[in-house]
Amino acid sequence: QEHLVESGGGVVQPGSSLRLSCAASGFIFRGHAMHWVRQAPGKGLEWVSFISYDGVREYYADSVRGRFTISRDNPKNIVYLEMDSLRTEDTAVYYCARDLSYHYTYDLWGQGTLVTVSS
Amino acid sequence: QSALTQPASVSGSPGQSITISCTGTNSDIGTYKYVSWCQHHPGKAPKLMIYEVSNRPSGVPDRFSGYKSGNMASLTISGLQAEDEADYYCSSYTSSNTWVFGGGTKLTVL
Numbered sequence: 001q002e003h004l005v006e007s008g009g010g011v012v013q014p015g016s017s018l019r020l021s022c023a024a025s026g027f028i029f030r031g032h033a034m035h036w037v038r039q040a041p042g043k044g045l046e047w048v049s050f051i052s053y054d055g056v057r058e059y060y061a062d063s064v065r066g067r068f069t070i071s072r073d074n075p076k077n078i079v080y081l082e083m084d085s086l087r088t089e090d091t092a093v094y095y096c097a098r099d100l101s102y103h104y105t106y107d108l109w110g111q112g113t114l115v116t117v118s119s
Numbered sequence: 120q121s122a123l124t125q126p127a128s129v130s131g132s133p134g135q136s137i138t139i140s141c142t143g144t145n146s147d148i149g150t151y152k153y154v155s156w157c158q159h160h161p162g163k164a165p166k167l168m169i170y171e172v173s174n175r176p177s178g179v180p181d182r183f184s185g186y187k188s189g190n191m192a193s194l195t196i197s198g199l200q201a202e203d204e205a206d207y208y209c210s211s212y213t214s215s216n217t218w219v220f221g222g223g224t225k226l227t228v229l
C-alpha cells in the first residue's frame with residue numbers, strides 16, 4: 001500500500017530552523033516529483049514547494065523562497081523540507097504530497113506534521 | 120501568487136446537486152488544463168477527487184465532475200451523500216512554475 005509519513009514537526013522560536021522529513025513507501029519513489037503543502041490554523045491549503053523526481057528542479061512559493069529548501073534522497077525514499085528563519089506565520093500543519101506524473105497535481109498525501117513557531 | 124477564489128461555504132440536502140466555483144486568472148486556470156480538486160476532512164489527509172479539469176482518479180465516484188471555462192473552474196457533486204461533507208479545494212498550476220490553491224469551500228450536507 002502506498003504511504004507518505006511526515007515527521008520532524010515541533011514547537012520552535014521565531015528565527016529558528018527545523019527540518020521536516022517525509023518517508024515514502026509502497027511505490028517507486030524515484031519516479032515521482034514531490035510537493036510540500038501547508039495549512040495554517042483555521043486557514044486553507046497553501047502550496048509551499050516542489051522538487052522534480054531527480055532533484056534537479058525546485059520551485060518555491062514567494063512566502064518561503066530564500067528561507068526554505070526542499071531536497072530528496074531517492075535511495076532512502078525520503079523528501080525533506082529545511083526551514084530556516086522561521087516566522088510565526090509559518091505555523092501550520094505541513095503535508096507532503098506525491099505529484100501525479102504529467103498531470104501537475106498531487107495524488108497521494110501524508111497525514112501531516114505540525115510546526116508551531118512561537119516565542 | 121494570489122489564491123484562487125472559492126465561496127466560503129455551500130450546502131445541500133442528501134440527493135441534491137451542488138456546484139463549487141473556482142475563479143483564477145490568465146496566469147493559471149485561464150491558461151492551463153492542470154486544474155484539480157481535493158476533498159479534505161479535517162484531521163485527515165486530503166484526497167484528490169478531480170485532476171486536469173474533469174478526470175476522476177480510480178475509486179472516485181462519478182457523482183463528482185469538473186468543468187472549466189475561461190478563468191473559472193467548477194466542481195459539481197450530484198446525489199449528495201452525508202460522507203461528502205468536507206472542505207473542498209481547487210488548485211491550479213501557474214505560469215510562474217508554482218501551484219496555487221483556492222481558499223477552500225466548506226460543504227455542509229443538511
